[in-house]
Amino acid sequence: MALNPSLHDSSTSLDKVGIFSHLTPKQRKQIEEIGIIRHYNENEIVFYEGDQSDYFHFLIDGEVSIFKSTASAETMLIHRFRAPSLIAEVATLKQIPYPASCEVLHSAVILKISRDPFLNLLQNDPSLSIALISSLTQKISALERSLQRHSAPNAMAKVARIIREDHHMFTRLKGIEIARMIGITPETLSRMIKKLKSEGIITMSKSDGIILLLPEELSRYCGE
Structure with missing residues (x-):
């Protein structure tokens, strides 16, 4: 230093x-x-x-x-x-x-x-x-915001809340960093993202990160 x-x-x-x-x-x-x-x-x-x-x-x-x-x-x-x-x-x-x-x-x-x-x-x-x-x-x-993420009732709620809060985060940070931020494993984060994509709630690419297609459906997963 x-x-x-x-x-x-x-x-x-x-x-x-x-x-x-x-x-x-x-x-x-x-x-x-x-x-x-x-x-x-x-x-x-x-x-x-x-x-x-x-x-x-x-x-x-x-x-x-x-x-x-x-x-x-x-x-x-x-x-x-x-x-x-x-x-x-x-x-x-x-x-x-x-x-x-x-x-x-x-x-x-x-x-x-x-x-x-x-x-x-x-x-x-x-x-x-x-x-x-x-x-x-x-x-x-x-x-x-941090307390809201960590107080989510399950892994999907944590992922849904952080996407709702700042989906551009997925273009700035690595998956392992985001997983650490919300207290889940990278593997769990990947499964939750895959589920949201399969339901048409989000789409995701390397250049654009996450694009939220169905905000109301995402809110349903936020556990609030």
């Missing part, structure tokens, strides 16, 4: 973080003084479940996954974040240990900012506070 101890030579990095796009030169300098850029390699852990949340993490480039360990020593994928995005800011704001772990997919660049100095900046810049609230709202929505 490479570390750049300051942002003075990375001014464009701040431009990639939406809540910093309006910063004045003075505010930018304040961020540079309290932030560091870290470069992560594939499969590196940004933080573990239970670590102290002393920093805000701003994902500038790349993609990360948030996961929890289960009692059976398996991992449950909570969500994936693509840049630009804030990561685990709820724990940092509440000053509680991280409730889940964060792993880098492929590679990533993350801006880390110490909590207390950043909170001081928020007090003096209402627009930063509003942007942070917006990010928190999006995280709550993502968590609600």
Whole structure:
């Protein structure tokens, strides 16, 4: 993991973080003084479940996954974040240990900012506070969707719900990644997709991913 101890030579990095796009030169300098850029390699852990949340993490480039360990020593994928995005800011704001772990997919660049100095900046810049609230709202929505998927009564309901939620996901992610996200095996995912195709509810191709043909019939499988 490479570390750049300051942002003075990375001014464009701040431009990639939406809540910093309006910063004045003075505010930018304040961020540079309290932030560091870290470069992560594939499969590196940004933080573990239970670590102290002393920093805000701003994902500038790349993609990360948030996961929890289960009692059976398996991992449950909570969500994936693509840049630009804030990561685990709820724990940092509440000053509680991280409730889940964060792993880098492929590679990533993350801006880390110490909590207390950043909170001081928020007090003096209402627009930063509003942007942070917006990010928190999006995280709550993502968590609600994740809980809905995992609370589905059976495997077919899980597959139907994730197709309804974001069928374009099947063009971005591998089947094994989607299966992990909803807590089923890749083989089960393949069987459920095959069943939906045989009933004419969806069609699927490598170029277009899943195309939903009969939304009402899909909803019937969602278990709600």
